[in-house]
Amino acid sequence: MTSSTLNVARPRITLEAPAAPLPSPVDPGPADAAPETPHVQAEQFSILYGEAMAVREISMVIPDRQVTAIIGPSGCGKSTFLRAINRMNDLIPCCHTTGRLLFDGQDIHSPQIDVISLRKRVGMVFQKPNPFPKSVFDNVAYGPRLFGIRNIRTLTEIVERSLSRAALWDEVKDRLAQNALGLSGGQQQRLCIARALAVEPDVLLMDEPTSALDPKSTARIEDLIAELRGDYTIVIVTHNMQQAARVSDFTAFLYEGVLIEFGQTRKLFTNPHNKQTEDYITGRFG
Amino acid sequence: MELSTRKTLDRAFSGTGMFSICLMTASLLVILLPVFAKGIKAFVFRETIENRKMILEQFHRGDSAALDIEWESARTARQPVYDAMQAFRIELDTLEGSRRRELRSSFREVESALQSLLGPEPGSTLSPLLRNRYGQTRWDRAQVKLQQVLFREAWDYSRPGEAGTRQWIPRKQTFAGTRLEPMFDHLETKLDSMLQPRWTFYWRFLSDDSRDSHLFGGIWPEVLGTLYLTIGAMLFAVPMGVIAAIYLTEYARPGRVVQILRTCISTLAGVPSIVFGLFGLAFFINTLQVSSSKSVLAGSMTLALLILPTIIRASEEAILAVPRTYKEAALSLGSGTWNMILTVLLPAALPGILTGIVISMGRAAGETAPIIFTAAVSVGKPLTLLQTLTQPTPALPWNIYNLATEHAAVEEIRHVQFGMVLTLVVMVLILNATAIAIRARIARRMKG
Amino acid sequence: MPDSRILNVSRDLVLSRRASQIQRLTSLLGRSFLFMVTSVSVLAVLFIIIFITRDAFPFFQIRGFREFFTSTHWFPSGNPPEFGALSIITGSALVAMGAAIVAVPLGVLAAVCLSDVLPFSLRQVAKPIIEILAAIPSVAYGFFALVIFAPALQEHGGIILTVCLWMLALPAALLAATVISDLVVAGIPTSRRPAMRGICWLTLVGGALFALVQGSGHLLDLTISSGTNALNVSIILGIMALPTVVSVSEDALQAVGRDLREGSYALGATRAETLVKTIIPAAASGIAAASILGIMRAVGETMVVWMASGNAAQIPTPWYNLLQPVRTLTATIAGDMGEADHVLGSARYHVLFAMALSLLLFSFGSNFVSEHIGRKFRSRQAGG
C-alpha cells in the first residue's frame, strides 16, 4: 500500500484492514449484514429496457463501508444495476424498474426521492476517465460549487483534501490551474475519483474504473480503493478476477441479469457454492 | 479494355476531379480579384485639389492654410483656360450665323465638361447641388473627363447593316482657328498643376457620411445599417436557435412532435430569401405593425427567421458532439439538468455554436432580398440606437444593388460601388476566417 | 461515515410534498418554455404559408388561374393590365437548368475528388475555398455579373465561349478516342494491334479536331447583343450552387463507407472504376438530393438574376437560347414590389404574392423530395 504518498487530512479508521488479496476483517456476511439501516439494499429488484429485462429480481444487501465487487460476463447487467443505484438510468428513456432498491431505507425509484440529493450521496466513477475540459481545480470544485460553496478558502480546502484522498495531490498541486485533459489517463481517473469524493458521498460506484488504464495506473487505483475502504461503501464493477479478489470484501456474481451468488470474496473465490460461479471464475466461460 | 487504357482513364478521372476543383478556385479568384483590385481604389487613390477642398468644406478636416497656397497655384494654372473661354465668348458673337450656331452648341458641351472637370468657373453663382460645386476629386475620373473635353464622341453608321462604330473627334479640329483652340493643348499639358493630384489613403471612406448621393464622401450609413441589421438579427436568432437546439437534443423524446419540428426547420431553411422579404412585409410590418413602415427592427426579425435554421443545426451538432460522459459526470455529482446544461454542456459546445453563429452572421450581413421590403432605403443618415426601432436604414447589400443599377450617375461612382462590395466581402470573409480558426482550434483540442 | 463535513447540505433524500410540487412545476414550466421557443420555426413556416397564400388568393380570385400559368403577356401596368407569368416561370426554369448544367457535373466531380482523390492536406485547403464560395453575399455575385462579367461577355463572348469549348471538349475527345480505338482493336490479333490502334486514334482525334475548329468558328462569329442574359446568370448561379452540391454530395460519398471501396479495390478495380461503378451508384440518391438542393438555391436566388438577367419577360427563341435576356419570378417580385406597394390591394400587388406562392410550393416540393431521398439513402446506409 502506498499510504506514504498520502497526505491524509483526517484520521483513518480501519487501519487494521490488511491489503490485498483477501481483506475483510469482520464477517458480517450478506445475509446477516443488517447493522442499523444498510445503505443500499435490493429487494426483488428488476430493470427493464422496454420489454427486455436486463436485471432480474435481485435481492441483496450491499454491506456498509466495504468494497463490493460485481462480476459477470459482458452484457449481464452489471453496469445497468450499478447505474440504478444513483439513478443514472433516468437518462435512458425506455428504462424502467420493478421491485425495490433501498438507500437509507428509502426506495430510490419512488417519485418523492430528490435525485440530486441521492446523487450527491452516491458518487460515481466511470469506465473511461471523463474530467471536464476545465482546470484541475474547477473539476474538483464542480460538486461543492453546485451545493453553494463559493468561498474560495473553503473550496481550496475541499480541493486539497479530495485530491489528497485520491492520492493525486502531490502530482498536481503545482498545476491546479491547468486543463485537466492534459493529465495522464491514470491521473485523470484519480482526478475523477477526487471529484466524486469532493461532494462527500457515502457510496462510491465504480464501473470498470481501470479498464482503460495501464497496469501501473491500475495498481495505484487499486491501492486507492483499499485506502478508501472503511470510509465509503464502494461498489465496483470489474472484468478482472484478480482485481475483484484483490480489492473487494464481497463479491456478487451476475449472470444474464440474475444474481447467481453473493458472498465474501474469499469464500466465493475459493469455494463457490454454485457451479456457474465456479466455471466463470476459473475462466471456463465468459 | 487494355490495362494501359484503364490506367489512362483512371488518371483522366482523377484529372477531371482536380480540374473541377481548380475551376472552382479559379472562379473564386476571378470573382474576388477584381473586387479587391478595384475596391481598394475607393481607399487608396490619387486625390485632386478638389477633393481636399471638398473634405475641408464638407467634413472640416485638413490644413486650410496649406490648401490656400495650393489653391493659389492651381488657380494660376487654370487662369489661361478661363481667359481663353472668355475671349472665345466675345469672339463667338462676331462669327457669322451657321458657324456660330454650330460652334455654340459645341462650346456648351465644352463648358459643361470643363465645369465637371475643374469645378464651377470663378465668379459663377454657387449651385445648391454639391456635384456642381466641385470638380473631379479623383485623378482617374479627371482623366476620363479630360477626354470628354478634348474629344467629341460620335457614332459612325456609314456601313449599313452593321452596328455603329464609336469614334472620337478632337474638339481642337472643331474650334480650329478660334481663340479657344490653344486652350485644349494648355488643358492637356497643365492638368497636373490645375488639379494637383496626390496619393492618399482615405480610410475614412468607412466612417464618413455620404454627400450628394454618394458622389462624395464615404459609406458610414451603410456600414452602420449593416451592423445594426446583423446584430439585431443575431439578438433574435441566437437565443432562439440555441434554446431550440437544447430542447431538441436534451429534452425532446423522439416521436411525431420532434419529426414535425425537424421537418419545419429544414423547410424553413429552404424558403427562398425573397419570400422571407414578402413575409416580413406582410407579417411584421402590415400585420404585427412592429413599426409603421420599414425599419431596422422589422428587417432584423426577418433576417433572424432566415438564419434560424442554420443556427439551430450548428448548435445541435455542437451539442451532440459533446461527449456523453461529461453529462453523466455532471449529473452523477448531483447537478440538475439545467445546471448541467449551463455549466458543462454549453461551455463544451460553445466553440461549435460560435462557429455556426459567426457563419450565419456573415449570411445575415450579406442578404439583400429579405431587407428590400422590410428595412432598406437608398439614402439616409446614420441612425441612433433608438431610431432603429422605427426607421429604415441604408445597408451595404441594398446600396450596392441600388448604386449599381438605379443611381443617376452609375459610371461616376464605380469606385464607391466597388468599395462597398469590398467592404461587405471583407466583412464576410473575416467572419468566415474566424469560424475556420475556431474550428481548427476545436480540432486541435480534440486531438490533444 | 466521513467525519468533519464541509458541505452543509440537507441529507434528506425525500423531498417535502411542497418542494417536490414546486420542483415538478418548475421543470414543467421550463420544458414548455423550451418547447415554445422551439416551435417558433413551426410557427414561422405556418405563418409564411398563411400570409403568402392569403395575399396570393385575391389574385386568383380576380384573374383566375388560366392567364397566370398559360399566357406570356406580362404587362402589369398596362391598360388593361395583363398578368401572364408563363414566360417568367420559364425564365426561372431556364436559369435553374443552366445553373444545374454548370453546378451538378462540376460539383459531383469536385465532391468525388475531395472525398476520394485528394490527399488530406490538399483537402484542408480546398474546404475553405468552398466555404468562401458559399459565404460571398449574393449581391456581390450579382455585382460581379453585372459590372464585370456582362461587359466581358458582350465584348469577348465568342472568345470566352470558344476557350470554354476547347477546355472541355479537347480532353474529352482525346479520352474518347483512346477508349474507342481500344474497343475497336479488341478483336484483332495481338501483333497488329498497336498499328491499328494508332491509325484509329489518329483518325478519331483528327475528326474531333476538325469538328472543334468548325464549332469554334461559329462561336467566334457570335455577336452577343447584351451581356446581361440567361447565360451570364446561369454561370453565376451555377457557381453559387456549387458549394451546396459539393458539400452534400461529399457527405453522401463519405457515408458509403470503406467496406465497399475496399471490396472493389480487392477485385483489382482502378480508383476510377471503383468510384464510377460502385461508389457513385451507391451514393446516387444522396447526390440527387444534393443536386435538388443546388437547384433550389438557384431558383430562390434573387439578386444575381435581378441585376444580370436582363429582366425581359419573354421566352427565348428557341427556348434553350441562353444568350437572350430573361426574367425570373424572384426578380419580378423584387423589382415590382416597389411600384406595386402603393397600389395595395390591386391585382398588381397580389400577383407578386401569387409568384411567391409558386416559389414557395416549388421549394417545399423539392425540399420534401430531397429529404425523402436523403432519408431513404441514410436508412439504406444504416441497414448495411
Ligand SMILES: Nc1ncnc2c1ncn2[C@@H]1O[C@H](COP(=O)(O)OP(=O)(O)OP(=O)(O)O)[C@@H](O)[C@H]1O
Ligand atoms: N441503453 C440501452 N438500451 C437498451 N438496452 C440496453 C441499454 N444499455 C444496455 N442494454 C442492455 O442491457 C443488458 C445489460 O447491459 P449492461 O451494460 O448492464 O451490461 P454489462 O454487464 O455492463 O456489460 P459490460 O461488461 O460489457 O459492460 C445488455 O443486454 C444490453 O444490451
Ligand SMILES: [Mg+2]
Ligand atoms: Mg458495463
